[in-house]
Amino acid sequence: MVVVVLVVVVAVVFVASDRWRRGALFFGGATLLAAAFRLCLPTARVGLLAVRSKPFDVGALSLLGSAIVFLAATINTLGVG
Structure with a gap:
């Protein structure tokens, strides 16, 4: 459980730093x-x-x-990184 929570924390850090696609990939990977x-x-x-x-x-x-x-891998970024 601790390992999964640590990966989710990494995902939240990516999302908070405006890297939502990478964060979503990490969140899916944690799941x-x-x-x-x-x-x-x-x-x-x-x-x-x-x-x-x-x-x-x-x-x-x-x-x-x-x-x-x-979804994270296929969604269009709409011109944002």
């Missing part, structure tokens, strides 16, 4: 990292990442993380 941790680690070790059953958690986190990364 995919959480899905990988939930899949590979036992329930006692994942802490708050265990919300429901393992298949539901992995599926929901994977879908959400993939959608965030896809």
Whole structure:
């Protein structure tokens, strides 16, 4: 859980410094990292990442993380960096 939170903090720093696309990619990556941790680690070790059953958690986190990364990678910047 701590590793995922640290990646989210990095994402927030990027967004706060007006690098929203990079921040969104990091946030999506943190979500995919959480899905990988939930899949590979036992329930006692994942802490708050265990919300429901393992298949539901992995599926929901994977879908959400993939959608965030896809949207961040494909959205038009509208002329801003």
